[in-house]
Amino acid sequence: MISFDSLFQRSKRSPSKEKDYYAANYWQLVWKHFLRHKTGRLGIFVLGFMAFCGIFAGFLSPVNPNGLDSMAILAPSQMPRFWDSNGFSVRPFVYAITTKRDPVTLRPIAQLNPSKRIYIYFFVSGFKYKILGIKSNTHFFGTKDGRKIHILGTDELGRDFFSRMLYATGVSLSIGATGVLIAFVLALIIGGISGYFGGIVDNIIQRLTEIVRVIPVIPLYMGLAAAFPKDWSSAQIYFAMTLILGLVGWPTLSRRIRSQFLMIKNEDYVLAARVAGASHKRIILRHLLPSFISYIIIDLVISFPYMILSETALSFIGLGLRPPTISWGVLLQSAQSIKIIEETPRLLFIPAFFIFAAILSFVVIGDALRDASNPYENQL
């Protein structure tokens, strides 16, 4: 496969840094090689941005993401502006929303009212939130009088879409990360046992893994998700979902770990350690793991998208995370109705774009890492 990078121009390492180059350790080299990939850098930037949004979701969102606003159902986006026909303002403002009734259906229709300005203030106090355990109610921006502003409009229940996007990004990425972690631990135990001991143990584990993989992933884990009791709290469901995602991801990872174990365990230096009387634990931790950790990291990065996709798919059909937890999948639930998409396509396209961008970022980072993980090769 040609890498995404070859579509663009490849940057070349400057020869003046020759000395640093030869003195650098493995990870410094990997990092240097990684930074040469434009798309890899872009991927890191996108994910970094998303992670920032997710972590500081509470601080960045002006409105409680689960707060209903019956006066602004499917409201249009209130874009901050500095000037309009009524003149320029140093303080950014948005147009207020007025709700009319459709004369025929009597449905409320939320519209922007250009004659009414709502000014935006910074570091205002609002709803309470928690970031990394710290409680606060200061928000990056908002209104003085507690009026709600909807940068990206609202959904069919009048919830602020901008705030919901921020929270969803955080939840989806974090659940993916936890899922990857669990998959890794599972894979390390199962693949490690299989590869390190080999023989019958390996054979049985491999056959069982193959059989489990025969059942289609999403339908299988939908079954597990369907079994979540209705009275579970959102924290319990969140935890159960990470377990399911871990189950989704472990077979591929475990296969990789197994094959690495099988390949390396007969190397001379491992044999030497064994002859010297090192214990199983020591051989695994000191000799085997470090030698293929880079492969594992690449596989972890590549398995991230599967986690996100599975979470999104399960939550989308209502078998995964449930409100009040907000994830990309939960957000897309409102896109299930073609009527809502037709009226406000952004409820579909904005989450869809975020999912797309996040997955693409993981893929290009994975590609760049795979390229960079062998810095001693092609060092021209």
Place this chain on the structure above:
Amino acid sequence: MLRFLAYRSLGMFITLFVVSIMVFAIMQLPPGNYAERYAFRKFSGSSTTITAKDIENIKIQLGLNKPAWKLYIDWIWGITSRFDFGPSFAYETSVNNIIRSDIGYTLLLLFGSLILVYLVAVPLGVFAAVYKHSIWDYSLTILGYMGFALPPFLLALILMYFLNIHFDLSVGGFLSSKFQNAPWSFAKIWNLIEHLFVPIVVLTWSNIAFQAQTIRATMSDEINKPYVTAATARGMPRKEMLFKYPLRVAINPLLSTIGFDVNRIFSDLPIVALVLNLPELGQLLIKSYMSLDMYTAGAILLLVTFIIVFMNFISDILLAIIDPRVRIYGGNSR
């Protein structure tokens, strides 16, 4: 060859056996058992209060008071001896009745998708491999990323939006309402094909990207092998040579992964079917999960897995036919 077939069939049965146990475990998973839900449903309208005695009676009546392993044997015996998948709780009829009408559409979607995958992926992958750094090559790279990053159900939603808004086409379902109960005619078949188009494109989307990349990778590997140079040196015209030599070998991984393709399609199918409102097994599976109709869900899961295992078996046979190494060295070479 006979030994090979026997070996493979044995593997198939062991796989199905283990799968059936897993599926049954999932069926038993939801809290609150079948009898309670049955009772709740039966008496929910009336003012009667349900006592533990009532539930006990229902259990005995339905034969559910047995231990799990006995229930499993009853269930699997019913399936293997009478093709009876047990009772459906939500629809209060036998699971067979509900599944029967949907299975045809499911198979239609599956095979339609498989055929489209191979029809598009093989030429695309081959062109990309033969004409390196051509428009084919780059478009495949981009398709590869898109196919991975845009999950099928999102593509279905996006397609639905555009077709609805810009072409005023209603996608969803298998037939327009006027053909729903009409006898089969040319017009009805055409209507069906029109409706199959979007779901099949959605289902094949990522599979095409994946398989075309596999073909490109193996094809560009094979094309540089000495036997290709040797064939050229013997005077084979290039096009004929590409078909006869590298393509014949490059097609092997494609054949050996038919099972995986079916697996992926079935994995995506439920949610796509839900979005596009297709009355087939995938959507039925979601619905039965939602209503905790576990016998129906289990039946669908088992059926789908059976199809995958069976397709794996078929792909093994195809591979043995096409590759003499597999045929001669048997199942051990893989």
Place this chain on the structure above:
Amino acid sequence: MSSEQGYETVLEIKDLGISFSTDEGDVRAVNGVSFALKKGITLGIVGESGSGKTATTQSILGLLSENARIDNCSKVIFKHPQKGIIDLIKLGKNDTNWSDIRGRYISMVFQEPSASFSPIYRIRDYFYETMDLHLKIKDKNKREEFSLEMLSKVGIPDPKGCFGRYPFELSGGMKQRVMIAIALLTHPLVVIADEPTSALDVVVQAQILLLLRKLQQDLGMSLIFVSHDFGVIRQIADEVAIMYLGEVVEYGSIKQITASPFHPYTKLLLGAIPRFEHRNTFLSSVPGDIPSPLNRPSGCPLHTRCPSIIKGLCDKSSPNFLTIKGKHKVRCFFCEKLMKEGN
């Protein structure tokens, strides 16, 4: 030199230059190679790996990879029995003329017999393929008879059994015999053997060499035999071209070269062959490594390793061919100096 000794030239290479463009830059693989192949003659090409032997032979049949660039002035002139003189360099990748040349009048035997057959076809399929392409023998019995005859000619003990086998069921030596049989099936004018014995055991190697020599004489064809092993070349070649870093440094009959090598590189190569009569002395080896073709040394390519280097001359300018006697030619300043001093 075309009419020397009355032999007719069948293939002539003139000023062949080949570069490969790679990620790391342009690699100059072959630089100004010329030689003429005469009818019924075996030409040996010797050189270390990376000396451009394979690129030279592959360019004859247009088998170079996509990234190869051949100089505009290069010519590979082939005398086609029906179509007259053809410049093979000028033929495009899909030129229909190729089907009349490749495998018909110029055949090739490759280095790795195992990799040169696709595992999914039987031996007989390869014979039938060649017959369909070139000989147009339609009768089934005749085809089989003809193939089996060829198989026994190359010393396959059980031609009938071998005929129905798959390549992976045969040993390496057998596969190489089969490949030779297929190459000779059409009675070609030229057979190019690119290291045909390098992947084989020593005993099998000797058998294959004898076989090739015998068949070449029986059928009266010309043979280009490429090897990195001078010992092998000595057993089979009539004339030898010694290549170093894409250039022919010395050319002559096998007798001239073995009896009186001129070029320092040839002397080094000959010194590296184990010989019974010198069993009490150490083998000499060529000092150093062949330089990367990415940065070819200026001047004479050998000057980085040459024991007889003339400082200020060899590393600055490139020597021209100097005819020693008959077809014996050498390209070396040191030899020029010697000749001048000798005269």
